[in-house]
Amino acid sequence: MTRRQTITGLISMVVAFVLFVVPFLFVLINASKTAQDASQLDFSWPERWVFWENLVTTVQTRDYALLLAYWNSIVITVGAITLLVIFGAMVGYIVQRRPNRVTRIVYIITLSGLMIPPAVVPTIWLLQEINLFKTLHGMIFIQVAYGLGFTVLLYRNFIGTIPRELDEAAIIDGAKPWQVFFRVVLPLLKPVTVTIIVVQSITIFNDFTHPLYYLPGRDNITVQLTLYNFQSQFVSQMNLLFMNIMLITIPPLLVFIFFNRQIVAGMTSGAVKG
Amino acid sequence: MSAQARKSPYPYWFVLPAGLIFVIFFLVPTVTSFYFSLTYWDPFEARFAGWDNYVQFFSEPYLIQGTVNTLIFAFLTSGLKTALGLLLAVLLTSGMLGQSLLRSIIFFPVLVSTIGVGILFKEMMHPTDGFLNIVLDSIGLSKVGFLTNPSLALFSVALVDVWRGVGLATLIYIAGLATIGQEYYEAARIDGATRWQQFWRVTVPLVRPATTTVIILSLIGGLRLFDLIWAMTGGGPGFSSDVLASVIYKQYQAGFWGLSTAGNVILFLMIAFIVAPLAYWLNRRAIDA
Amino acid sequence: MSRVQLKELRKSFGAVDVIKGVDLTIEPGEFCVFVGPSGCGKSTLLRMISGLEEQTSGVIEINGRDVSNVEPSERGIAMVFQNYALYPHLSVRENIGFGLSLARKPKTEIAQKVGKVAEILQLSDYLDRKPKELSGGQRQRVAIGRAIVRDPEVFLFDEPLSNLDAALRSQMRIELTDLHARLGATMIYVTHDQVEAMTMADKIVVLNGGRVEQVGSPMELYERPASPFVAEFIGSPKMNLYEGAVAQQLGANHAYGIRPEHLSVSETKGKWPVTVRHVERLGADTIVHLENDELGTIVARVEGSRAFRIGDKAFATPDPAREVRF
Numbered sequence: 001m002t003r004r005q006t007i008t009g010l011i012s013m014v015v016a017f018v019l020f021v022v023p024f025l026f027v028l029i030n031a032s033k034t035a036q037d038a039s040q041l042d043f044s045w046p047e048r049w050v051f052w053e054n055l056v057t058t059v060q061t062r063d064y065a066l067l068l069a070y071w072n073s074i075v076i077t078v079g080a081i082t083l084l085v086i087f088g089a090m091v092g093y094i095v096q097r098r099p100n101r102v103t104r105i106v107y108i109i110t111l112s113g114l115m116i117p118p119a120v121v122p123t124i125w126l127l128q129e130i131n132l133f134k135t136l137h138g139m140i141f142i143q144v145a146y147g148l149g150f151t152v153l154l155y156r157n158f159i160g161t162i163p164r165e166l167d168e169a170a171i172i173d174g175a176k177p178w179q180v181f182f183r184v185v186l187p188l189l190k191p192v193t194v195t196i197i198v199v200q201s202i203t204i205f206n207d208f209t210h211p212l213y214y215l216p217g218r219d220n221i222t223v224q225l226t227l228y229n230f231q232s233q234f235v236s237q238m239n240l241l242f243m244n245i246m247l248i249t250i251p252p253l254l255v256f257i258f259f260n261r262q263i264v265a266g267m268t269s270g271a272v273k274g
Numbered sequence: 275m276s277a278q279a280r281k282s283p284y285p286y287w288f289v290l291p292a293g294l295i296f297v298i299f300f301l302v303p304t305v306t307s308f309y310f311s312l313t314y315w316d317p318f319e320a321r322f323a324g325w326d327n328y329v330q331f332f333s334e335p336y337l338i339q340g341t342v343n344t345l346i347f348a349f350l351t352s353g354l355k356t357a358l359g360l361l362l363a364v365l366l367t368s369g370m371l372g373q374s375l376l377r378s379i380i381f382f383p384v385l386v387s388t389i390g391v392g393i394l395f396k397e398m399m400h401p402t403d404g405f406l407n408i409v410l411d412s413i414g415l416s417k418v419g420f421l422t423n424p425s426l427a428l429f430s431v432a433l434v435d436v437w438r439g440v441g442l443a444t445l446i447y448i449a450g451l452a453t454i455g456q457e458y459y460e461a462a463r464i465d466g467a468t469r470w471q472q473f474w475r476v477t478v479p480l481v482r483p484a485t486t487t488v489i490i491l492s493l494i495g496g497l498r499l500f501d502l503i504w505a506m507t508g509g510g511p512g513f514s515s516d517v518l519a520s521v522i523y524k525q526y527q528a529g530f531w532g533l534s535t536a537g538n539v540i541l542f543l544m545i546a547f548i549v550a551p552l553a554y555w556l557n558r559r560a561i562d563a
Numbered sequence: 564m565s566r567v568q569l570k571e572l573r574k575s576f577g578a579v580d581v582i583k584g585v586d587l588t589i590e591p592g593e594f595c596v597f598v599g600p601s602g603c604g605k606s607t608l609l610r611m612i613s614g615l616e617e618q619t620s621g622v623i624e625i626n627g628r629d630v631s632n633v634e635p636s637e638r639g640i641a642m643v644f645q646n647y648a649l650y651p652h653l654s655v656r657e658n659i660g661f662g663l664s665l666a667r668k669p670k671t672e673i674a675q676k677v678g679k680v681a682e683i684l685q686l687s688d689y690l691d692r693k694p695k696e697l698s699g700g701q702r703q704r705v706a707i708g709r710a711i712v713r714d715p716e717v718f719l720f721d722e723p724l725s726n727l728d729a730a731l732r733s734q735m736r737i738e739l740t741d742l743h744a745r746l747g748a749t750m751i752y753v754t755h756d757q758v759e760a761m762t763m764a765d766k767i768v769v770l771n772g773g774r775v776e777q778v779g780s781p782m783e784l785y786e787r788p789a790s791p792f793v794a795e796f797i798g799s800p801k802m803n804l805y806e807g808a809v810a811q812q813l814g815a816n817h818a819y820g821i822r823p824e825h826l827s828v829s830e831t832k833g834k835w836p837v838t839v840r841h842v843e844r845l846g847a848d849t850i851v852h853l854e855n856d857e858l859g860t861i862v863a864r865v866e867g868s869r870a871f872r873i874g875d876k877a878f879a880t881p882d883p884a885r886e887v888r889f
Binding site for chain 2: 001005006008009010012013016017019020021023026027039040041042043083086087088090091093094097098102103106109110113114115116117118119120121122123125126130141142144145146148152167171177180181202205206208209212213223224227228231238241242245248249252253255256260263264267268
Binding site: 163165166169170171172174175179183188 | 650662
């Protein structure tokens with residue numbers, strides 16, 4: 001490593017530290033302070049370290065609202081991802097294996113979901129009509145619909161790398177279409193499936209806007225909404241607010257640490273192919 | 275004997291489950307939004323109202339502001355992310371010390387909850403007690419009302435959005451840079467090009483697919499942005515940092531559902547008429563190049 | 564052991580005719596090779612017999628049964644693909660037994676059949692490995708095993724040796740021929756390599772542009788080619804072919820041909836005066852490229868111990884018994 005590279009590296013790390021790490025340290029420190037301390041909103045060292053107490057208090061707020069919110073968020077995320085993976089792969093499979101005018105139109109319509117902003121008020125109207133407004137099921141279907149574009153894009157590209165001969169061998173062996181897909185193709189999609197699970201879980205877990213519209217009310221509240229609502233609750237207890245932020249940041253952080261490679265692959269794969 | 279059409283091993287019905295969900299929960303609302311935008315619709319009544327909502331949108335100052343802000347915000351953040359993303363990507367592929375750690379550090383904010391980021395920076399930008407102002411004060415500068423000054427609010431949020439999103443742009447660019455063969459730089463060096471010239475003559479043209487992707491993605495994201503604005507300013511002070519997405523929400527909350535939906539349609543048209551031609555034009559140029 | 568019959572088989576993709584009317588009978592137990600240049604339609608023909616490709620018109624019969632509209636898995640065929648098409652996520656055992664498991668056969672039956680096939684192909688030690696842990700030759704055998712376990716009426720091979728290196732290819736050629744002798748099954752084999760065709764086939768079908776140019780045993784094709792195309796295609800180095808006025812001078816209507824190995828080259832006398840242009844000494848043989856004013860290039864094959872220098876003058880003489888005229 002040249003001297004220039006070392007020096008650039010050191011300077012960059014300092015700058016990056018200030019710009020990117022300091023804000024999170026801010027959260028951590030303030031989450032460990034007492035309410036009084038935290039109201040100063042500065043970087044002073046906590047008088048007393050009350051990290052654990054703050055954690056407990058935050059979780060207990062409003063009858064363990066945070067736990068309920070976590071549960072709801074997880075249910076929505078898991079439910080949506082399960083459907084996305086299976087249904088999305090099926091679409092990607094047909095679009096890739098049977099290229100004709102019909103499937104091209106299907107593909108373009110699916111991709112349009114990446115661009116078109118959802119029409120929120122009409123969606124609420126629709127959800128009310130079919131009695132899914134304010135329900136977790138409704139939210140799951142919504143997330144599936146909104147996530148299909150990205151999912152189908154990734155699956156279609158990946159399935160392009162699986163030779164058609166495998167399908168043909170299975171057909172000769174007597175496999176029916178659904179068997180060809182579920183027993184031969186789908187198992188081979190594991191890498192891209194992991195990527196989709198990782199990327200979409202973060203997206204769905206972090207989604208604030210759509211639950212705000214489609215899941216108002218206490219019963220089915222999600223984690224992001226809880227944080228937003230707690231602003232008024234914790235107006236004089238900034239330490240608890242920061243603790244809440246910390247608690248929300250942990251899951252994506254864990255996913256990032258363990259699935260760094262998949263996240264990077266997922267976010268760039270749909271992109272750079274052009 | 276002529277052959278009958280035999281069933282394909284790739285049956286169309288595979289598309290049905292996803293198709294059903296997509297049509298019901300996405301396409302139907304999108305299509306009906308055009309109709310609803312032409313109605314006066316509130317909790318008590320719904321009647322056809324022609325272009326009233328659109329007229330309102332382009333005559334009421336707060337609605338106009340929202341529309342204009344959306345464009346400013348989107349192009350500003352997209353421009354910054356595109357430029358900074360490329361520069362950072364070049365820096366982070368130069369082989370310097372700690373470069374993979376740095377990649378992770380600048381990318382991490384992309385994964386954090388937007389509300390979390392919004393609240394965090396809202397507190398850090400507090401006009402009197404916020405950390406940023408304490409720092410400014412300590413070095414002798416006057417405090418800034420980042421989010422309380424109407425002329426600054428939108429731009430403060432834009433800055434936070436760039437902070438959050440530049441990591442993704444950098445990542446995409448890094449992937450794009452990896453596709454440029456070393457031989458182009460070597461040929462340029464032999465031709466006597468300086469590092470700066472190499473950047474403009476080799477890197478920038480050859481990284482075009484990634485540039486296109488970054489521009490399109492960040493533009494769409496910028497036009498649609500809601501949660502960061504909502505968390506940091508709620509569209510305020512007043513409506514100085516309103517964007518279409520927050521206008522849509524506010525009108526919905528106020529019960530003016532037809533107006534809100536009209537906002538949705540305007541946003542849709544904005545994306546369609548800006549992004550689609552842009553994408554087409556950018557891709558065309560790539561093929562020619 | 565079954566007879567395969569193709570009657571007026573045609574295939575078009577839109578306006579393009581790929582197979583232009585093929586009539587063919589393959590006798591039970593025959594090893595029949597479809598051979599021809601790229602794009603001649605040999606793979607398409609094989610795929611139509613398998614049912615993976617649907618014919619535009621015509622009849623396919625296997626063992627007297629019309630299978631023209633029958634699903635591939637019910638035609639009584641098994642196929643070995645060019646890239647083996649082994650299921651990467653399944654073990655060798657599961658690969659071979661896949662069709663049986665789809666048909667919901669009892670586990671004991673599957674185990675027994677798979678075991679027997681593994682024995683025939685010497686794969687018993689590899690049954691639990693995944694394809695990526697196997698060598699090219701072993702994968703080839705697994706693909707064959709998957710075909711054998713189906714107990715088919717006809718085996719179809721789609722250029723199975725193309726992806727192997729030269730040494731492995733000659734070894735596999737012998738193994739496949741042995742397999743054929745052992746099983747006695749009807750086998751249809753597609754290749755672009757005329758060496759494979761000549762060494763393995765009972766009957767060769769030469770295809771060109773979607774049509775059958777000639778059907779016959781290897782030696783028939785070699786000694787009595789039906790057209791200039793077949794004459795040039797079979798044999799290496801290629802037969803010397805001359806058309807036009809030159810051919811007519813030599814007593815042929817359209818073309819005159821003589822194989823390099825049927826020419827003798829002498830420094831002193833002979834029919835055609837030539838200059839040496841190019842020499843390839845292969846050890847056992849020497850290939851010389853000679854130039855004659857009227858004929859142009861003549862390629863001759865002579866004994867390996869003979870040496871020539873570029874620019875030498877010589878004479879080439881064809882063996883009259885081996886001349887071919889069209």
